Amino acid sequence: MTPRDADDGSSNGPAASRWSDLDRPPLNATALRRGLVRPDGLWSALDVVQRTGSTNADLVAAAEAGRAAEGAVLIAEEQTAARGRLDRRWTAPARSGLFFSVLLRPAEVPVARWGWLPLLTGVAVATGLARSAGVDTALKWPNDLLVTVGGEERKAGGILVERAGNDGVVIGVGINVTLRADELPVPQAGSLALADAVSTDRDTLLRAVLRSLEDWYGRWRAAGGDPAVGGLQEAYAAGCATLGRRVRAELPGDRSLIGEAVAVDGDGRLVLATREGVQEPVGAGDIVHLRPA
Incomplete structure (x- = not known):
């Protein structure tokens, strides 16, 4: 997989002039690879692009063209054509959140149980954010991530799952991290910063979320996709605000x-x-x- 506008997250080179918002530094792709891509781990490749239409669309295309293996992670600093469920638009300023997609190939799990993947991802994201951001993230069935801002539940993220060929699934995640009140696309939106997160360091948050996703996906796959055996069904019910x-x-x-x-x-x-x-x-x-x- 060769994403467009690839950037290694360093401060040198022509891309440096693009990072004008000091409150929103670029992701450090080199450090993220070093911390997440291991021979015995799930994540096989990790790429950061400055700007693209949709990480889901790019990764689905790469998977179907044979250019991406299971565990590929594609992250964008900015998405111009991000989509939610039923092709709803998702917009956010550059570097204000985490916008990424991962490719999974759960061959050991019957396709009938793949419907648990967005719920599994919700549990994994909520678990990772609780550890790294200190934010209690609730889950709105089937694919929304909620945080509390001023005593009110707000949507701070979403999950989109799409098939990639006969044996692959691409899971897209969007999380508002440092979105400010005057940047909210709708009054019902929120962000980790507005929910008083103890950390909005995107490198730290992403590592926590991807490690949590690797853990929950491993349990689910080992259980043959049975949500009760791996504890997934119970964990989802405990965190589901619906x-x-x-x-x-x-x-x-x-x-x-x-x-x-x-x-x-x-x-x-x-x-x-x-x-x-x-x-x-x-x-x-x-x-x-x-x-x-």
């Missing part, structure tokens, strides 16, 4: 389902208990929006 709340699931075709979110089942679906006394599972691929009822 459970216990009354929500409205907006479905395709202007349909909706209202109920209390009571569980996440073995397939990663959200189970809603309706007023009719029926428990209805809803999959991430079936839902357009999930809102408070």
Whole structure:
């Protein structure tokens, strides 16, 4: 894989003039590789690009062209065409967050259980940020990361999972790190800095998140994808802010389902208990929006 505009994170060379915001230094790709890429580890390659449209799109293309192995990590200092679920746009100033994608090939896990990958990633990110940033990150099913700003839950990150060929999955993660109040794209957005993080050093945060992801992915894969055996299902339920709340699931075709979110089942679906006394599972691929009822 040869990403565009590659930068080694050093302060020398023509790229140095681009780093004008001293509060947002560039990532140190050399140090990140040294700390994360090991012969016996999951992460096989790590590249940082200054600017690209979407790290997910780039890594999917590299994987399908045979230019990326499992464990490849692609990080962008800025994304111009970042996407969330259902092609929703994600925008943030350069170097204000962590915007990265990883390539996984979970051959040992039945494809039917791959739906747990966005939930697994949420648990891994929340665990890593708790350790490195001192921020309590809650999970909104199926793919949002929430922090508390002024007593209010705000979205500070998201997760996007896409297939790459027949045997690969690319997981994209976007986390607002130093986004300031006057930079928020919408009032409901937040960042680690606004949530009073003890550290906003992106190198430190990224190392913690990727090590946590390696750990949770290893457990899940060793369990054959069974979320109960590896403790994933329990960990997700413990950190999921959606459970216990009354929500409205907006479905395709202007349909909706209202109920209390009571569980996440073995397939990663959200189970809603309706007023009719029926428990209805809803999959991430079936839902357009999930809102408070």
